[in-house]
Amino acid sequence: MANLKEVKERINSVSSTQQITKAMKMVAAAKLRRAQEKIVQMRPYSQKLTSILNNISSGAEGVADIVYAQERSVSNLLVIxxxxxxxxxxxxxxxVIKATNAVFLENPDKKITVMPVGKKAMDFFKKQNFPLVSDYAGLFEKIAFQPIKEAAEFVMESFVGGEFDQVILVYNQFKNVATQVVVKEQFLPISKLDADGEENKAQQDYIVEPSRDYIIEELVPNSLKIQFYKAILDSNASEHGARMTAMSKATDNAGDLLKDLKLVYNRTRQAAITNEILEIVAGANALEGK
Structure with missing residues (x-):
């Protein structure tokens, strides 16, 4: 059985860890509230913009002329x-890393380039044998639309220029504090909708000014930038939710461990006291027997 000093040191260590995890949980909760507000406000706008874009493009005779919707044989794949x-x-x-590796396994015959966003992805994939686009790994240092827009523009220009034939985003989609769902989402080319769908039939009555082609030309790039921005916001909110959940569990586990350690401490102390009493009684009996 451990001595009292060792048990006391472990109790102090676990208590300190519990205080840290509790503080980190509170910090994550505060950050989550702000991040959740951003993604909740962004989603309706992003979804409506995408809906308008898909309905207009699916009804356009020149849909094949949209450069961001052109499907070609996939030889060069960009995974983000x-x-x-x-x-x-x-x-x-x-x-996210497991889901990204799954994308690699699904495309064994393609040349794959990785554009990591976030230091953890950068640290992992720079050790792999894939070509890297490392210029945008630090987007989470300060989340703002302008640098995210520049990253999206780079991806879009690379696709139009033929450097990549397909672009896939892999990220955590925020559902709630305890639930984050890993999503593998095709960013480019733009997926075509089924123009025969009931929802599309109900939404084809747009009055387009000045022209359908002009709206598509302006709307498509903006929609893609918003889609990329939404993925970043989703991941940001998911991160804080995951950290809050992890720190909450760590705090609870530390509490359970403290209970066990205090029980061991009390038993050890009681055993030490009992041994001291026995030694005193034994000494007294020895003196009486002289």
Whole structure:
């Protein structure tokens, strides 16, 4: 059985760790609230913009002329895994990396380039044998639309220029504090909708000014930039939710461990006291027997 000093040191160590995890949980909760507000406000706009774009493009005779919707034989694939800059958020980052590796396995005959977003993705994939686009790994240092827009523009220009034939985003989609779903989403080329769908039939009555082609030309790039921005915001909110959940579990586990350690401490102390009493009684009996 451990001595009292060792048990006391472990109790102090676990208590300190519990205080840290509790503080990190509170910080993550505060950041989550702000991040959740951003993604909740962004989603309706992004979804409506995408809906308008898809309906207009699906009804356009020149849909094939949209440069961002041109499908071609996929030889060069760009994969964009979006992780966090920091750890201590459970399986948040490892889930994205696993899903990205699954994309690699699904495309064994393609030339794959990785554009990591987030330091954790950068740290992992720079050790692999894939070509890297590392210019946008630090987007989470300060989340703002302008640098994210520049990253999206780079991807769009590379696609139009023929450097990549397909672009896939891999990120955590925020559902709630306890649930984040890993999503593999085709960013380019733009997926075509089924023009025969009931929803499309109900939404084809747009009055387009000045012209359908002009609207598509302006709307498509903006929609793609908003889609990329939404993925970043989704991942950001998911990170804080995952960290809050992980720190909450760590705090609870530390509490359970403290209970066990205090029980061991009390038993050890009681055993030490009992041994001292026995030694005193034995000594007294020895003196009486002289």
């Amino acid at each position: 895994p979006i992780t966090s800059d920091k750890g201590l958020c459970g399986a948040f980052n490892s889930n």
